[in-house]
Amino acid sequence: MSEQVRKPQQQRSREKVVRILEATATLLETTHYDELGTKLIAAEAGVSVGVLYRYFADKEAIVASLVHRWFQMDVQTAERITEETLPQSSLELLQKLLAAYADRFRKEPGYRRVWYHGPRIATLRAAGQQTDRDIAERVHKALVRGYAMPDTELFRRRARLAVEVGGNLLDIAFRESAQGDPEILAEAALMMDRYLFAPSTNSGFPGTE
Structure with missing residues (x-):
């Protein structure tokens, strides 16, 4: 499988790529990844199969590009x-962040299905880790700015670990329920x-000295 994507240079080409990605996300709501094909995606996007292959090598490349798009949205x-006016407490800030990401599971077409039933694309691992680091850096800066968190490497590391824990708990919350387990959240x-x-x-931890 390939993750090769040809980056479109013109506006019309970029619009076609977006249509292909959005069509794939829509189809993944009702179609298992194994049953998804490029002909089906092309038809849903309103483009020819030849046009689809102009930008994507195969369906795995389309899904990989879709996930990269989601990573960018997660950081945004x-x-x-x-960067908004911060709530009174750090707990409220974290609740607000988790609520936003929970909404992605509930409302973003294809998001939950890809998370649990999509392909395991090895090259996305590094991109996912970088996304977590980017989110953690923004969380750390907000905690320093609004809640007197020390601006040190120790607390920067804590922010990274907290973001990873939050991601894993989101995973657990939505594994069995499309709406998410409110108690876990x-x-x-x-x-x-x-x-x-x-x-x-x-x-220190026993045995690490």
Whole structure:
């Protein structure tokens, strides 16, 4: 399988690529990835198969490009929320962030289906990790600006770990329910907040010294 994508240079070409991506996302709402084909995607997008192959090598490349687009939107979501007027407490900020990402699972066509039933594309792993780092950096800056978090490497690392934990808890919350388990979502924000502001210790973990 290939993840090769030809980047469109003209506006009309970019619009066709967007149509292909959006058509794929729509189809994934009702069609399993294994049953999805480029002919079906092309028909849904209103383009010929030849046009589709002008930009994407195969269906895996289309889904990979779609996921990259979602990663960019995830970072933009964190940027928007952390640059707005911050709520009174850090817990409220984290709840707001988690609510925004929960809405992606509920409302973004194809998002939940790809998350749980899509292909495991190895090259997306690094992009996903970079997305987590970008989100964590924005969270850290907001916590420093609004809630007196120390601007140190220790707390920057805590922000990275908290974001990863939050992502894993979102995964658990939506695994069985398309609407998400509200108790898990509430606990996720609380766990992240308590960890972020827990007193630092210098004792280390047993066996790591």
